[in-house]
Amino acid sequence: MFNQEELKEIENLKSRYETSQSALLPVLWMVQEKEGWISNDSIAKVAKVLDISYEHILGVVTFYTMFNKKKTGKIHLQICTNVSCTLRGGYELFKYISEKLGINNKETTEDGMFTIEEVECLGSCATAPMLQVNNKDYYENMSIEKADELIEHFKNHINEHLKQ
Amino acid sequence: MTKIILKDIPDFDKIEVYEDNGGYTALRKALLEMTPDEVTEEVKRSNLRGRGGACFPTGLKWTFMPKGKDKPKYLCCNGDESEPGSFKDREIFEKNPHQFIEGVLLANYAMGIKTAYVYIRGEYYKWINILEEKLQEAYKKGYIGNNILGTGFSTDIYIHRGAGAYICGEESALMNSIEGKRGYPRVKPPFPAQNGLWGNPTTINNIETLANIPEIINNGGEWFSKIGEPKHPGTLLFGVSGHVNKPGVYELETGTPLIKIINEYCGGVTGGKDIKMVIPGGSSMPPLTKEEVMSVKMDNESLKAIGSSIGTAGVIVMNEDTDLVKILIKIAHFYYHESCGQCTPCREGTGWLLRMLKRIDEGKGRIEDLDLLINVSENIEGNTVCALGDAAAWPVKWTIRKFRSEFEKKIPASPVTPEVKNKVHSLRHSEEPVKN
Numbered sequence: 134m135f136n137q138e139e140l141k142e143i144e145n146l147k148s149r150y151e152t153s154q155s156a157l158l159p160v161l162w163m164v165q166e167k168e169g170w171i172s173n174d175s176i177a178k179v180a181k182v183l184d185i186s187y188e189h190i191l192g193v194v195t196f197y198t199m200f201n202k203k204k205t206g207k208i209h210l211q212i213c214t215n216v217s218c219t220l221r222g223g224y225e226l227f228k229y230i231s232e233k234l235g236i237n238n239k240e241t242t243e244d245g246m247f248t249i250e251e252v253e254c255l256g257s258c259a260t261a262p263m264l265q266v267n268n269k270d271y272y273e274n275m276s277i278e279k280a281d282e283l284i285e286h287f288k289n290h291i292n293e294h295l296k297q
Numbered sequence: 298m299t300k301i302i303l304k305d306i307p308d309f310d311k312i313e314v315y316e317d318n319g320g321y322t323a324l325r326k327a328l329l330e331m332t333p334d335e336v337t338e339e340v341k342r343s344n345l346r347g348r349g350g351a352c353f354p355t356g357l358k359w360t361f362m363p364k365g366k367d368k369p370k371y372l373c374c375n376g377d378e379s380e381p382g383s384f385k386d387r388e389i390f391e392k393n394p395h396q397f398i399e400g401v402l403l404a405n406y407a408m409g410i411k412t413a414y415v416y417i418r419g420e421y422y423k424w425i426n427i428l429e430e431k432l433q434e435a436y437k438k439g440y441i442g443n444n445i446l447g448t449g450f451s452t453d454i455y456i457h458r459g460a461g462a463y464i465c466g467e468e469s470a471l472m473n474s475i476e477g478k479r480g481y482p483r484v485k486p487p488f489p490a491q492n493g494l495w496g497n498p499t500t501i502n503n504i505e506t507l508a509n510i511p512e513i514i515n516n517g518g519e520w521f522s523k524i525g526e527p528k529h530p531g532t533l534l535f536g537v538s539g540h541v542n543k544p545g546v547y548e549l550e551t552g553t554p555l556i557k558i559i560n561e562y563c564g565g566v567t568g569g570k571d572i573k574m575v576i577p578g579g580s581s582m583p584p585l586t587k588e589e590v591m592s593v594k595m596d597n598e599s600l601k602a603i604g605s606s607i608g609t610a611g612v613i614v615m616n617e618d619t620d621l622v623k624i625l626i627k628i629a630h631f632y633y634h635e636s637c638g639q640c641t642p643c644r645e646g647t648g649w650l651l652r653m654l655k656r657i658d659e660g661k662g663r664i665e666d667l668d669l670l671i672n673v674s675e676n677i678e679g680n681t682v683c684a685l686g687d688a689a690a691w692p693v694k695w696t697i698r699k700f701r702s703e704f705e706k707k708i709p710a711s712p713v714t715p716e717v718k719n720k721v722h723s724l725r726h727s728e729e730p731v732k733n
């Protein structure tokens with residue numbers, strides 16, 4: 134269940150809207166930030182606290198691509214291959230990382246460290262190619278060299294990175 | 298060049314710097330000296346048009362909101378910014394967030410709104426945090442919240458984080474998303490001003506639209522109406538990407554020639570190459586040929602005259618080496634992926650477009666596929682609940698119409714199955730699709 138602090142935060146979120154259902158997206162974000170993905174148990178938990186049906190929440194979770202329905206690796210590399218990025222090497226970047234890590238789109242390395250995903254435009258087209266990590270940090274103006282450095286960095290500093 | 302939003306003032310995002318340079322004076326002026334209707338009148342006089350893509354006159358939109366207090370009213374600020382090639386609103390969050398916030402406050406005052414939601418795409422985590430911090434600053438200074446500047450006017454502003462769905466930029470899908478539902482667009486009418494968030498009167502405006510309001514109140518609507526092109530006045534935040542030397546966001550007056558933006562502001566095409574195609578306003582807008590790029594001015598009227606549109610002013614430049622079939626596949630894939638699936642023409646049609654384009658790229662296309670692609674596009678267009686259908690159809694239809702030979706090149710002359718042989722022959726030379 135949610136702890137006291139979280140319940141307070143949920144009440145605060147609810148107070149911003151006319152219906153408690155409207156707090157669904159922010160509450161799902163809370164869950165995902167904490168657990169990294171949204172499990173069926175979490176859905177049941179949210180259903181209870183917001184007093185909406187499990188099925189409704191399942192429908193919402195499956196509609197929005199940023200909600201992870203499966204556990205991902207510790208580092209989720211989301212590489213943009215939309216038009217502007219493709220024009221500047223976004224697809225090559227994706228292929229390079231995919232080959233380097235030995236995994237395909239939406240797969241996770243065996244050690245559970247990296248997941249890669251080809252994603253649509255991230256609104257960062259002028260600094261293409263680019264990628265996002267764990268739904269949060271943008272790495273812009275990427276190159277193959279920078280990708281190598283970044284992956285090394287994550288391998289060596291994983292704990293520091295996950296703490297922030 | 299007039300700059301209204303991205304002013305060259307260091308640290309303009311800081312509230313003190315913003316205040317020192319005239320920030321929040323428009324709010325003071327409006328609350329103390331103007332009636333709400335006078336604010337709306339000034340916006341009408343400015344002839345400001347929405348910057349979210351549809352170019353709808355902002356002042357007029359505000360007048361659709363009912364007066365009186367019998368129902369709560371809402372403002373939704375659209376920062377979903379998910380159209381490929383668009384990245385301007387994030388620049389406002391980063392460089393001039395307080396002017397946007399002040400714009401929201403003025404809009405709320407003009408329409409008697411007590412709550413505004415800023416819908417920001419989930420990926421913009423960094424910019425959501427920036428804006429949250431700026432909102433807290435403004436709350437602390439008494440610009441947002443209860444009894445603003447001691448005038449008795451109260452209003453709140455909240456951020457609502459999206460979760461990765463382009464369709465939530467469509468205004469009615471956006472409202473459903475705030476209501477905690479799947480982002481399905483609603484059938485219109487009823488329009489949001491009558492029946493919006495939770496069934497109450499609601500106005501939806503783009504972030505850039507709102508960021509223009511304080512300067513309109515400070516300097517008057519007439520001042521604004523004289524900047525750039527009279528029918529689409531003001532400045533636009535052009536987001537230029539693709540094959541240019543200096544991609545980025547440039548605030549320029551409407552009516553600036555496109556070739557000037559590419560060559561002067563963006564340092565020309567990379568590698569000194571020739572231009573093949575330019576998308577003028579985000580990936581859904583009909584693309585332009587090199588000849589069109591050489592002469593067109595960047596405002597909605599000028600682009601409409603040549604069959605395109607300003608959209609979100611996201612300019613994507615492609616050089617002579619670009620494989621347009623591959624690019625169109627990327628675009629078609631995007632709309633296929635983002636279709637919410639409510640309407641059959643959009644849900645099924647986007648898939649057909651994508652599959653046919655892929656087939657052509659793999660060298661397995663048939664010449665009649667080109668007309669079929671246009672035919673499918675035209676059957677999506679105008680037959681759907683929301684404009685995503687059109688957004689999917691236009692790039693396919695117009696890229697093929699304007700750059701047909703690029704597609705023909707990938708289609709093998711043989712083998713052709715016997716039963717379609719005649720058709721192939723008769724269609725090969727047709728520029729336009731055959732209408733039934």
Ligand SMILES: Cc1cc2nc3c(=O)[nH]c(=O)nc-3n(C[C@H](O)[C@H](O)[C@H](O)COP(=O)(O)O)c2cc1C
Nearest residue numbers: 347348349375377378379466467468502503506684
């Ligand atoms: C599929 C689709 C996506 C859209 N995405 C956005 C968006 O990301 N941002 C935006 O401001 N408007 C977007 N719009 C337009 C909005 O529906 C609406 O017209 C706009 O936010 C109104 O604001 P404005 O009048 O200030 O331009 C989109 C429309 C459609 C059909």
Ligand code: SF4
Nearest residue numbers: 637639640643681683
């Ligand atoms: S046009 Fe497409 S995106 Fe819009 S409502 Fe219909 S299916 Fe959904």
Ligand code: FES
Nearest residue numbers: 213218255257258
């Ligand atoms: S195309 Fe990659 S960020 Fe826009």
